[in-house]
Amino acid sequence: MGLKRVDIAESFARFREQWSPKIVGELNGQMVKLVRFQGEFVWHKHDHEDEMFLVIAGRFRMELRDGNLDLEPGQFLIVPRGVEHRPVADAEAQVMLFEPATTLNTGDVRNERTLERLERL
Amino acid sequence: MGLKRVDIAESFARFREQWSPKIVGELNGQMVKLVRFQGEFVWHKHDHEDEMFLVIAGRFRMELRDGNLDLEPGQFLIVPRGVEHRPVADAEAQVMLFEPATTLNTGDVRNERTLERLERL
Numbered sequence: 001m002g003l004k005r006v007d008i009a010e011s012f013a014r015f016r017e018q019w020s021p022k023i024v025g026e027l028n029g030q031m032v033k034l035v036r037f038q039g040e041f042v043w044h045k046h047d048h049e050d051e052m053f054l055v056i057a058g059r060f061r062m063e064l065r066d067g068n069l070d071l072e073p074g075q076f077l078i079v080p081r082g083v084e085h086r087p088v089a090d091a092e093a094q095v096m097l098f099e100p101a102t103t104l105n106t107g108d109v110r111n112e113r114t115l116e117r118l119e120r121l
Numbered sequence: 122m123g124l125k126r127v128d129i130a131e132s133f134a135r136f137r138e139q140w141s142p143k144i145v146g147e148l149n150g151q152m153v154k155l156v157r158f159q160g161e162f163v164w165h166k167h168d169h170e171d172e173m174f175l176v177i178a179g180r181f182r183m184e185l186r187d188g189n190l191d192l193e194p195g196q197f198l199i200v201p202r203g204v205e206h207r208p209v210a211d212a213e214a215q216v217m218l219f220e221p222a223t224t225l226n227t228g229d230v231r232n233e234r235t236l237e238r239l240e241r242l
Contacts, residue, residue: 002187003183003185003190003198003199003200003201003204004198004199005190005192005196005197005198006196006197006198007195007196008195008196008197009195025173025197025199026199027171027172027173027199027201027219027220028151028170028171028220028221030149030151030219032173032197032199032219049149050148050149051148052146052148052153056195062124064124069124069126071126074128074129074130074177075126075127075128075129076126076127076129076146076153077124077125077126077127078124078125078146078147078148078153079124080123080124080148083124098148098151098153098219099148099149100149
């Protein structure tokens with residue numbers, strides 16, 4: 001059996017770092033990642049990549065230049081390429097991401113939060 | 122605000138048909154779809170497309186030629202291109218799919234269950 005069933009809660013239990021997406025799947029050149037959010041991230045955008053955020057546990061606010069969107073478990077948001085955004089979580093949120101394999105976490109910004117290589121769970 | 126927050130449970134409440142995926146999002150040429158499974162589908166494969174199945178509610182069994190995998194809420198499976206599979210659900214399951222925009226529900230098989238066009242929710 002080459003195929004692997006992934007349990008999202010079990011996968012989250014395997015790491016504690018925040019703002020450090022872990023790769024849990026790959027398909028059609030896209031990555032499935034799990035990330036823990038808490039606090040404020042940096043404003044950024046991705047020039048060539050759309051990004052999907054699906055809340056698994058907790059909640060967070062996606063700040064956008066023209067308003068904010070609150071996201072709860074079972075809700076998702078697709079941020080199209082070119083749209084500036086900043087995720088902010090008052091308490092820790094567990095989020096699943098879908099985005100191309102090439103997506104850098106901080107998009108067009110490079111700073112101390114930029115991760116060039118992501119761990120695979 | 123051009124961006125749309127999608128609530129998965131609310132979206133499922135908007136349709137009852139089984140085996141009829143509804144499009145709820147699109148990113149990077151990939152579609153996010155919701156589908157209700159019950160009973161046995163047809164054996165098929167997708168020659169050029171990987172397909173992801175994430176269980177939202179209920180459970181189902183993915184039958185594969187070399188064994189089966191049971192999937193529960195919060196678990197997902199990626200079926201790579203070329204791999205024959207058949208989803209089977211004893212009771213209704215609610216499943217989120219990620220796959221390219223071009224993916225046909227019955228893959229390399231065309232029969233009465235094939236859907237050429239999918240509805241957008």
